[in-house]
Amino acid sequence: MKLSPSELKTEMDKVRDNKFNKYVKRVTLRNVRGFEEEVIDFKTPVTALIGTNGGGKSTILGAVALAYKNMKPSKFFPKSFYGDDSMSEWEIELEITDKDSAVDRNITRTAKFKQLKWRRDNFPERTVAYIEIQRTVPAGELTKFNRFLAGNKENFDEASLNPETILYASAVLDKDITNYKEIRSKTDASSKMYVGRALNGSDYSQFHFGAGEASIIDTIDRIENSPENTLILIEEIENGLHPVAVRLLVNYLTNAAKRKKLQIIFTTHSQDAVNELEPEAVWASINKKVWNGKLSIESLRAITGQMVNSKVIYVEDNFVKEWVDNAIGRYLPKLAPTINVYAAGGYPNLVNVSKFHNQNPTIKTPSIALVDGDVLGRPGVGELPKNAMFIGDTYPDAIVFNYIAKNKNELASVIRQRCLLTRFDVARISSEIESIMNSACDHHVYFTNLSNKLDFVSEIFIRAGMIDLFNEYNPDFWKTIMDFISEELTEK
Structure with missing residues (x-):
């Protein structure tokens, strides 16, 4: 599952030589949440954003999402009628590889917040999967799982997990999840729950999963079911995970990026996550200043x-x-x-x-x-x-x-x-x-x-x-x- 140093270098060379069909190459933040003029170059398919609390990691993550017009800016940069007057000066410049728009060159687009709304003219589209920190909250504490507490089984479909999800989630969790199932609403495809199987053969619902177990399965399942060239954005990858699982999950991400031509960016406070990446793949954001390196x-x-x-x-x-x-x-x-x-x-x-x-x-x-x-x-x-x-x-x-x-x-x-x-x-x-x-x-x-x-x-x-x-x-x-x-x- 873990890529060799030569494979990591090959992937880095693909980024440098614009071999990806869709890729965010660079983000420049101007007057955005305390960033005055900071430039982040994404030199590797998998990038870690590290830093202090409030340092700006999630701001960078949201700025990348704005590269594509199918992503709503309000998801990452909501405006309150209290305290957000400075948003009128925000500007995010993006250098993008998009072979559908330009085969032989990168394109540059600028997102500006003007007259109480975002202006993003002629931005490309791309499948983007945003894996939020909410994934680590136990199912019993999330209202979206309430429909699984009482109801009719006829309103739900039961299916086996994607074979790739089983393969890679088993590797990260160090346990066999071959017999795990996915329960999905027939009327709302986004409403789903996992069901596991204990060693004695009895089933148990996601309400009884460990938060880390559910997080890993959900993250890998979403990635494996994403099409090629998807942009994957993950908040706090280590949340709820054992350090060994963190390392294995990062190794999985580099593997998935290679197999599926993905660009993956995640935030983290984990040294274990950073240790699995090349120096070029790590950006630190501290007090609204950024540095590239390990x-x-x-x-x-x-x-x-x-x-x-x-x-x-x-x-x-x-x-x-x-x-x-x-x-x-x-x-x-x-x-x-x-x-x-x-x-x-x-x-x-x-x-x-x-x-x-x-x-x-x-x-x-x-x-x-x-x-x-x-x-x-x-x-x-x-x-x-x-x-x-x-x-x-x-x-x-x-x-x-x-x-x-x-x-x-x-x-x-x-x-x-x-x-x-x-x-x-x-x-x-x-x-x-x-x-x-x-x-x-x-x-x-x-x-x-x-x-x-x-x-x-x-x-x-x-x-x-x-x-x-x-x-x-x-x-x-x-x-x-x-x-x-x-x-x-x-x-x-």
């Missing part, structure tokens, strides 16, 4: 000032976070308890996040950014601002692993001890490290591949041990960086 949910707390007692360092990913945390503990032990390191995505995202952090008047503690050195010299990468610095001159995981590989003979016995590899002799360890280097594999999988070669010893132990060794034997590498950290985070 910001961790934890880092959002720092950006918004919730980590008020800590100085902050933003890095690109979790490997660098572990690397820098270890180095600070070793070389700046007195300062270490006052510093938190957060993964904030690639360049220039982490630089912009750090800049926003330092400009936020509600945050009294400073931040800096440490940028992976692999972007040095690339087109468009200029001089870093005062509160940012490059760390090394290439990929961080390559720096660490290459050093260990180059010095494996001298360090073999220490590697054996630090990486908890005592079941192997030093010759085996050295041989497998050399094999990794000879394989010319991607630097991102150095530690994973070594783990596989050493009988699946924990990659976590191998990575932590090698990071610790590198940091111990390379004080010169860290001196300038530690001086920068000490100066920038103690002078304010």
Whole structure:
């Protein structure tokens, strides 16, 4: 069910090359609910919108829906006669791929709120499925299910679930739902209820489902019954779900998007959901500002000032976070308890996040950014601002692993001890490290591949041990960086 990295890249390339028949490529928000001029590019078929409460995730979701004239703006942007006077200045510009309107180019449309109503001239149509947060409310608390409490069975049809719904919902729930049924009103096709079957063979209605179980089945059923090229919008994908189910559901979404040529956008507060996506697929909306990249949910707390007692360092990913945390503990032990390191995505995202952090008047503690050195010299990468610095001159995981590989003979016995590899002799360890280097594999999988070669010893132990060794034997590498950290985070 989960797509491979190469398949994810292929899907991203399809978006870039306008291979979809219908696709929202870009949304620009002007004066909309606090957004002044923010641009969101949808680079992947499945996109996660993360952020703080009130940060603007649902606003972006609604703005995307406005790309199609069959969607009513009032569903996402209702106007009250109290407090909504500023809507007269709202403007949403959309860049859209629509092969029915233009085969060889994208089209641009602008939705404006003028004279108490939305103006959307010459907008295209598309099937849109909006999966609301209400799906997670127990059936007994929703009035739409009241008709199933008392009535005549002759007024309802019973049917098996879609085979694809059964296949993928069973995978996400980790239980067989082959015998589940759908009960639908003969007079109102939108009125339906699910009936499950227990292990002992007895049936039970949706009134006795867990909220998460009903949510997953309903979400997958709606997606599998949608036509190709549908736009799927989902509010708070993790609501009511176990973290494992969240990860599996996101994997399902990427799979469904590929199979059915869908565009799927969801909001979330879940780190588990974010972890299953590429950095390009994640947009963070914080205080009406947006950033593209794999910001961790934890880092959002720092950006918004919730980590008020800590100085902050933003890095690109979790490997660098572990690397820098270890180095600070070793070389700046007195300062270490006052510093938190957060993964904030690639360049220039982490630089912009750090800049926003330092400009936020509600945050009294400073931040800096440490940028992976692999972007040095690339087109468009200029001089870093005062509160940012490059760390090394290439990929961080390559720096660490290459050093260990180059010095494996001298360090073999220490590697054996630090990486908890005592079941192997030093010759085996050295041989497998050399094999990794000879394989010319991607630097991102150095530690994973070594783990596989050493009988699946924990990659976590191998990575932590090698990071610790590198940091111990390379004080010169860290001196300038530690001086920068000490100066920038103690002078304010």
